[in-house]
Amino acid sequence: MRISLREKTLSYIVLTAFAAIALVPLLGVILQAVTPSGSGSGFVIPDSVALQNFAEAWERGHFSRYMLSSILVTVAVVVLSTVLSVLAGFAFARLKFFGSKVIFFVLLAGLLLPAEAFIIPLYFNLRSAHVTDSYWALILPQTAQSLAFGIFWMRNQFLSFPGEVIEAARIDGATDLRTLWQVVVPPSAPSIMTMCLLVTMWTWNEFLMPLVMVTRDELRTAPLGLAFFQGQHLTDYSLLAAAGIIVALPIVVLYFFLQRQFISGMLNGISSR
Template sequence: MIVNRTEKVVGRVVLILVLIVTLIPLVNMLSAALQPADTNPTGLTFPTDPQWINFVTAFNTGNVWRLMGSSLFIVIFVVPISLVFATLAGYALGNLRVRGGRFIFIFLILGLTIPFEALIIPLYYEIQALGVLNTQWAVILPLIGLYMPFSVVWMRAHFIGVPPELSEAARVDGATTFQEFRRIQLPLARPALSALAILLFLWTWNQFLLPVVLIADPLNRTVAGALTFFQGQYYSSIPLLNAGALIIIVPTIVIFVIFQRQFIAALLQGAVKG
């Protein structure tokens, strides 16, 4: 496709505008976080004497280090297990075309329409019956299940786009289904898996509702709940709240920046064929 100079200029201008709109809230939060803790900053104004100590106070007050460890524990189990099940199910639905696959696919699509909030009450009693209420497993197990519809549909979309000639050539060479999956399909699925892993990490790291409902001890919840520790002495300190929020979102930004190439590659994977 040939793109003329005008289209290139317009595209770059749009991207720059989107970038500015995206960065303004972060810059505004940073400027507010550097204000004195006992002030109520308004507007986008950088202080002459930045209070970097606010980040230290927010880190300690919010028990951020403890909550980061709790979030990491949950992520370590949720992301790999979800990737394994989603990849196997996506391969079965997209490449093997198993019997009843269309019905299963429709069922998964319906699962995407159900919000987490609608399942909180039944999840609570189910987790209580399993005996893991008020533990981190009360969040890990539901998240794996709740992420399955999107994850399987995502991986199915990838495997459907893989040319069937590759599978046929592998079968002609005597490869079993597992050998074809491990040696051919998995290497081709790396961009899709990387992008899915990023999304699952972001969603799990920022999960707030399920930990609050299913875990009684605030120190065993996710890092997104760190701001709840500002109740009391610092509940009205806008600079400390902004400092805490920035500390919480920094890991997600870093992860996305590191793996942005894989994420973009997965989104564009099916754009060009042949």
């Protein structure tokens, strides 16, 4: 189907408008971050570029400690979520066992529950298990939160995988576990990469769980550290903008390098059956 020049022009206008809506606030934050401290706020081009704002925000906000905590928690959550989601997704998609459909729909209920609904009972449960105020109090709940989406995502991916290939591997004597890791997982890499990127973004940006579960300063993650930094520098907009960019930059860089795999997984990784 050919698209007329009028339709193409209208599409470009609409896309340009939405791109401007997304980019203009970001540009304002970047300009504010390089504006000399104490110059006020507003969408203006600064007379001089103050890159020292980033170094000052990094030092004052102790972001080296917070970023290390965020990296540790995020990597642990992504690894655990990926391994468990791949295993469970394959089981629900290709293995027949009693109650599989019921268990799957119970797991999907996790997508419907916001963290605010269970954060208080979860805190008391973890406190009774002597897990609070540790990295495990951040890793385990966020892994459980990610599993509902991860299992749903990988199940649909494995349902769309050619069944003839799996049967051929089984005829050749491959076990289910070997079939999964050597036959099914490699072609599913774009979908797995997309899931990992989404879980990374959600875990990195998580604020409520670290706020409730940890009190020690060395365990705080970057978004939580940014909130405390904001409270200490409420009127220093340049430092706040610089700190915000510092916290957001790792996810932006990660997406920049993995955008092709992410888009490929979004377009081709999920299909319905």
